[in-house]
Amino acid sequence: MVFGVVMGIIFGALPGLTTVACLSMFLPVTYVMGKAMGLSMLTSIYIGGMSGGLVSAILLNIPGTPSSIATCFDGAPMAKRGEAGKALGAGVFSNLVGTVLGIMAMIFISPPLAALTLKFGPWENFGVTVFALTLIASLCGKNIYLGLLSALWGMMFSTIGQDPIDGATRFTFGSIELTSGFTLLPVLVGLYAISEVLSSAAHGMESGQINENFKIKGFGITGKEMVSQIGNWVRSSLIGIGIGILPGIGGSTANIIAYSVAKSSSKYPEKFGTGIIDGICASESSNNASIGGAMIPLLTLGIPGDGATAILLGGFMLHGLTPGPLLFQTDGATVYTIFASMIVSAVLMTVVMYWGMRVFVKILKVPSYILLPIIVVLCNIGAFATNNRVFDIWALLLFGIIGLAMSKFSIPIPPFILGFILETDFEKNLRRGLEYANDDPKEIFTHPIAIAFIALAIVFLVYSIIKMRKSAKKVK
Amino acid sequence: MKKFTKEMKVGVFFLCFAVFYIISSRNINTFSPFGHKALDSKSLPQLLGWLMIVLSIVLIVTSYVKSKKTVAVVPEKQEKKAVEMVTVLGKQLPKVSAYLVACCGLIALYTLFFRSLGFVVSTTLFLFLLTLLLAPKDKRTGKMIVFYAVFSVVFTVILYLLFTRAIAMMLPHGILG
Numbered sequence: 297m298v299f300g301v302v303m304g305i306i307f308g309a310l311p312g313l314t315t316v317a318c319l320s321m322f323l324p325v326t327y328v329m330g331k332a333m334g335l336s337m338l339t340s341i342y343i344g345g346m347s348g349g350l351v352s353a354i355l356l357n358i359p360g361t362p363s364s365i366a367t368c369f370d371g372a373p374m375a376k377r378g379e380a381g382k383a384l385g386a387g388v389f390s391n392l393v394g395t396v397l398g399i400m401a402m403i404f405i406s407p408p409l410a411a412l413t414l415k416f417g418p419w420e421n422f423g424v425t426v427f428a429l430t431l432i433a434s435l436c437g438k439n440i441y442l443g444l445l446s447a448l449w450g451m452m453f454s455t456i457g458q459d460p461i462d463g464a465t466r467f468t469f470g471s472i473e474l475t476s477g478f479t480l481l482p483v484l485v486g487l488y489a490i491s492e493v494l495s496s497a498a499h500g501m502e503s504g505q506i507n508e509n510f511k512i513k514g515f516g517i518t519g520k521e522m523v524s525q526i527g528n529w530v531r532s533s534l535i536g537i538g539i540g541i542l543p544g545i546g547g548s549t550a551n552i553i554a555y556s557v558a559k560s561s562s563k564y565p566e567k568f569g570t571g572i573i574d575g576i577c578a579s580e581s582s583n584n585a586s587i588g589g590a591m592i593p594l595l596t597l598g599i600p601g602d603g604a605t606a607i608l609l610g611g612f613m614l615h616g617l618t619p620g621p622l623l624f625q626t627d628g629a630t631v632y633t634i635f636a637s638m639i640v641s642a643v644l645m646t647v648v649m650y651w652g653m654r655v656f657v658k659i660l661k662v663p664s665y666i667l668l669p670i671i672v673v674l675c676n677i678g679a680f681a682t683n684n685r686v687f688d689i690w691a692l693l694l695f696g697i698i699g700l701a702m703s704k705f706s707i708p709i710p711p712f713i714l715g716f717i718l719e720t721d722f723e724k725n726l727r728r729g730l731e732y733a734n735d736d737p738k739e740i741f742t743h744p745i746a747i748a749f750i751a752l753a754i755v756f757l758v759y760s761i762i763k764m765r766k767s768a769k770k771v772k
Numbered sequence: 773m774k775k776f777t778k779e780m781k782v783g784v785f786f787l788c789f790a791v792f793y794i795i796s797s798r799n800i801n802t803f804s805p806f807g808h809k810a811l812d813s814k815s816l817p818q819l820l821g822w823l824m825i826v827l828s829i830v831l832i833v834t835s836y837v838k839s840k841k842t843v844a845v846v847p848e849k850q851e852k853k854a855v856e857m858v859t860v861l862g863k864q865l866p867k868v869s870a871y872l873v874a875c876c877g878l879i880a881l882y883t884l885f886f887r888s889l890g891f892v893v894s895t896t897l898f899l900f901l902l903t904l905l906l907a908p909k910d911k912r913t914g915k916m917i918v919f920y921a922v923f924s925v926v927f928t929v930i931l932y933l934l935f936t937r938a939i940a941m942m943l944p945h946g947i948l949g
Contacts (some may be wrong), residue, residue, distance in 0.1 A: 383799050439779065440831055441831040441834065442831065445831065448820055448823055449789070451820055452789075452817070455820070464813040465800075467797070467800075467817075469796070493875075494875055497871055497872065656937060665903050665906035666903060666920075667899065668904050669899045669906070672879060672882075672898075673895055673898065673899060673931070676886070677931070677935065689886060696876075697876065722816075726816070727816075
């Protein structure tokens, strides 16, 4: 787990390589370990990666991950003034606070929610998938049509192979390998990791001046300063948890929202951006709190909240666990091990960050041309290992190119992933629901929860189309 | 005025894809055992296809309207970024795409020979070549090349031993097996 945290922090700190890339690299490595051990390692990478971003945000003024964008606003000015140590200390401590609050929320909310979702039938599950898909499509990116198209495209790729209900083969074009369809792992790793590698190979990774002169004493911040941040921490963490729960958006949105909320509710908003710890605390506690938030729908519904949890979902499946309401009953012990290990990782992360700060700064200098090929090789092993077939490596390359093209044409990737993951559930539940109802679609109206979800989805859709129109008018 | 905005291109692409998807979905065999008529294995893909057609048309139309309006208000800015060019096989190509194609090509070759050459040989070659490709010019001195080569071999062997011995995971032996 220490290893997981360290790797997570390193990847988080390296600009251009995200937590998701790190998670996908280490998926195959977890084969060596048992269920609990492997999944703990993955979650600790997740926590480490979310935290590591602040190092480069403060020292380089380049966010190591999108989750630390707002940290730059105040962190970089502080580092310029020679207060990097204080900034880093405040950031690390906020990470700890955020993570712990997020995990607490997860521990308290997940079991009752899972108990509730256990009662869901096909119609209810269908409603949830529709809701999740529209939500993610409208929250990702500026153009909702692009989001929806991306989700549809993902769903289409998922229909390749065998029908989930009667096993009819679809879109295989006579190929045996397409019969079993595309596996989740190559799709995910290709879209995130390989496309990242390709784009940094093409453009070269960013690098900047590293500000190496800093000192940390104790926590880096005084007790008085800590007390003054309590309100800020709680508020930002709540924002992080809330945003984490919503599918598709995670730490990368949470930190910016928390920053702007902290700014607008502060007594001295004009100081934000000039280098005060309030800004760093808001950003860093909210992005880490979103981890706990994102784990809630993953564990209870099997719906990933962001890219990193999508990979975690892959990790669960590799180890034979199906996240969803049943998980708490079939593998309760594993779930609680994960809970416990997340808390331990949070503490470890803090210790490692304080001790290892100087080392991380050194690692930031490892050149990309050595790192990138290694990432490709590890991803390939991972893809190959899922089914022991070379076809999956081809899929990896294919989805890498698709991912690159999608980001070039600013089509959001998360809806694609969620569409791909949820298509099977969507279809299975829709068709089962209809079969139970003797082909009478009106029967769904006797299921209030399902109707509520679908209604919410429609409201969201209409709302975001209106919002898009308005913002388009503003631009003019 | 630009004839095609980025969004319109995306719309056209998805439109074509959806049409292709619907046409190929007609080959799906359907099977309805108990006289259920509502939905079979063909209906959902077709629903997805039609949704995509509708959405892509909406996208094309809205972005067309938008592009007209913005052009009317803001005179078009000509932004031409200086594209770095490299010479590949005697042809001038933009640097970015040449690197990209080379990188994809290497990965494709790696995949192609993964099984026949075996993990150790193919991975060593791949690591070495990709590192060489990506390394900046001043890092391609003789000494560094030797370092890359040694690094590739050592790293691959460690990985191979780790996966095959420690996890008993099968990796292709290829010509070394």
